[in-house]
Amino acid sequence: xxxxxxxxxxxxxxxxMGARGTADGDRSRYHIAALAKGLQVLSLFDGTxxxxxTSDIAARTGIPMPTTFRIVSxxxxxxxxxxxxxxxxxxxxxxxxxxxxxxxxxxxxQLSDRPLRLLAExxxxxxxxxxxxEDRVLYLARLRNADLVTANVHVGxxxxxPYTSMGKLLLAYLPPDEFDRRITAASFTPGAGPNAVSxxxxxxxxxxxxxxxxxxxxxxxxxxxxxSVSVPVFGADDLPVAAVNVAVSTARxxxxxxxxxxxxxxxxxxxxxxxxxxxx
Numbered sequence: 001x002x003x004x005x006x007x008x009x010x011x012x013x014x015x016x017m018g019a020r021g022t023a024d025g026d027r028s029r030y031h032i033a034a035l036a037k038g039l040q041v042l043s044l045f046d047g048t049x050x051x052x053x054t055s056d057i058a059a060r061t062g063i064p065m066p067t068t069f070r071i072v073s074x075x076x077x078x079x080x081x082x083x084x085x086x087x088x089x090x091x092x093x094x095x096x097x098x099x100x101x102x103x104x105x106x107x108x109x110q111l112s113d114r115p116l117r118l119l120a121e122x123x124x125x126x127x128x129x130x131x132x133x134e135d136r137v138l139y140l141a142r143l144r145n146a147d148l149v150t151a152n153v154h155v156g157x158x159x160x161x162p163y164t165s166m167g168k169l170l171l172a173y174l175p176p177d178e179f180d181r182r183i184t185a186a187s188f189t190p191g192a193g194p195n196a197v198s199x200x201x202x203x204x205x206x207x208x209x210x211x212x213x214x215x216x217x218x219x220x221x222x223x224x225x226x227x228s229v230s231v232p233v234f235g236a237d238d239l240p241v242a243a244v245n246v247a248v249s250t251a252r253x254x255x256x257x258x259x260x261x262x263x264x265x266x267x268x269x270x271x272x273x274x275x276x277x278x279x280x
Contacts, residue, residue, distance in 0.1 A: 051088040064162040126247040135187040165218035165230035166243035172210040196221040229258040
């Protein structure tokens with residue numbers, strides 16, 4: 001069901017995948033172009049793109065329409081894509097199963113589980129673990145207090161990084177050129193909270209303060225009625241690999257409360273997870 005050219009390239013018979021005498025060249029010999037294209041198609045479906053038509057997939061990937069049709073047909077046959085009632089395509093159950101298994105099996109998630117649960121018990125609040133994916137935060141773990149307003153956020157959700165405490169924190173640690181690549185005008189999506197930033201210069205100003213403080217506050221920037229505080233989790237190279245936050249309702253906690261005991265406990269949890277990552 002794949003292109004003949006894809007199979008030729010995958011086997012190295014086309015002359016472009018031969019050994020080059022370098023590590024990169026050796027790796028390229030095992031590159032399967034057809035598989036790469038299939039994964040490229042699946043990667044189009046994220047927190048903001050839930051369904052696409054075959055023509056949309058071809059346009060976004062640059063893969064010729066006949067090839068796109070065969071890739072989509074194969075993924076649909078195997079259960080990785082499924083059609084909606086109007087003929088659009090969306091991720092199938094197999095993709096959801098793989099994603100759930102990947103998150104549960106992540107070393108970071110496994111090492112974080114007990115510290116996060118202890119933090120949730122100590123604070124009585126919602127606790128989240130997230131990583132930065134381009135200009136969004138991907139939620140890897142979430143222990144939710146029932147009264148929190150963002151009830152639709154769950155493990156696997158992504159949210160705009162400029163509006164979240166975890167997102168802002170991780171953006172603050174990016175090199176300038178990497179920040180410029182990830183954050184554009186398109187990163188500021190509609191529907192944010194009343195205190196959300198709306199431009200790159202405004203976000204830069206907030207990130208400067210976060211770098212000085214070593215933690216990030218979100219005060220009704222993601223949604224009205226929601227506050228959170230976030231700190232980094234460091235890996236073996238002393239660079240942030242993730243962030244942990246505590247999210248609270250504005251009805252129960254003033255913004256000042258996030259700078260006291262909650263922040264101290266949060267920092268202790270992040271230090272515990274960082275230590276586990278460095279010694280695993």
